[in-house]
Amino acid sequence: MQTLSEDDKRFLERKALAARKNVLRLITAGGAGHVGGALSIIDTITALYFKVMRVDPQNPQDPNRDRFILSAGHKCLAIYSVLAEAGFFQKDLLDTYGQINSKLPGHPDMHKIPGVESNTGALGHGLSIGVGMALGLAMDKRADGPKVYVAMGDGELAEGSNWEAAAAASHHKLDNLMVFADRNGLQISGDTVDVMSYEPLEDRWAAFGWSVRTIDGHDMHTIVETITSMPFEKGKPSCVILNTIKAKGLSFAEGKASYHYWKATPEELEMARKDLAAIEERLAQ
Ligand SMILES: Cc1ncc(C[n+]2csc(CCOP(=O)(O)OP(=O)(O)O)c2C)c(N)n1
Ligand SMILES: [Mg+2]
Numbered sequence: 001m002q003t004l005s006e007d008d009k010r011f012l013e014r015k016a017l018a019a020r021k022n023v024l025r026l027i028t029a030g031g032a033g034h035v036g037g038a039l040s041i042i043d044t045i046t047a048l049y050f051k052v053m054r055v056d057p058q059n060p061q062d063p064n065r066d067r068f069i070l071s072a073g074h075k076c077l078a079i080y081s082v083l084a085e086a087g088f089f090q091k092d093l094l095d096t097y098g099q100i101n102s103k104l105p106g107h108p109d110m111h112k113i114p115g116v117e118s119n120t121g122a123l124g125h126g127l128s129i130g131v132g133m134a135l136g137l138a139m140d141k142r143a144d145g146p147k148v149y150v151a152m153g154d155g156e157l158a159e160g161s162n163w164e165a166a167a168a169a170s171h172h173k174l175d176n177l178m179v180f181a182d183r184n185g186l187q188i189s190g191d192t193v194d195v196m197s198y199e200p201l202e203d204r205w206a207a208f209g210w211s212v213r214t215i216d217g218h219d220m221h222t223i224v225e226t227i228t229s230m231p232f233e234k235g236k237p238s239c240v241i242l243n244t245i246k247a248k249g250l251s252f253a254e255g256k257a258s259y260h261y262w263k264a265t266p267e268e269l270e271m272a273r274k275d276l277a278a279i280e281e282r283l284a285q
Contacts, residue, residue, distance in 0.1 A: 036253065070151050166237075181201055
């Protein structure tokens, strides 16, 4: 387990802010996008790329790299923003979002930019892909082998294929695999518990043989301590349930299903810039 110093925590919070600014840059370029779910998972992705994962932007295909799969591909604004911040590609590319032939389409494409491990967007496939990767890597039987991380939405958990993959992961004792279930409480059209509930998530994942922890998905200390405690139990895959706020950081959008997909007005973009400036001021103190 890795415990963050106060300086490290501040560093990660600044990186997460920079990533949120990149999200606004993308939306400014493209006019619209799935901002809500991107902003609930972006702190975890920031922690992964800036503190936890063994990855090298200069050598993105290194066979020894850790793998991150954004199963809920509609949250792509988050991965684009963090990959750009981490130097996987030039930030200028962010300004092409939403344009014809952009390398940053509305769902991530592994053939278009370095750092994306898998095409995702049709919900319910990323965990199966992650299980395959983790199984292949585990066969190498290396003590310090690469790890596989998969981020999922709470609405996405309604896809039945996830549960076949969850069962396979525990059957194969994949303790090099970690899932993040982003429990922001909302999916596309309303509260996740009303549309299709899989609560209590902790019991579901545990019943499928996973070792489960629930944390505040916006607290960098807890995020890093939890991820670096992997595996929570030897011989079991690890599941982190992230209690989060959809559209976290944008005061006018937080916790509202209507900002699952945001078609931004100039007034809202201005409000969003002010919100992020206020965070910046707080972090400067
Ligand atoms: C197979 C499939 N069905 C439907 C959709 C349309 N869709 C896109 S996002 C979404 C809701 C996802 O909710 P959740 O997983 O909770 O994501 P978040 O709240 O993090 O944005 C749906 C139904 C899809 N992308 N794929
Ligand atoms: Mg959700």
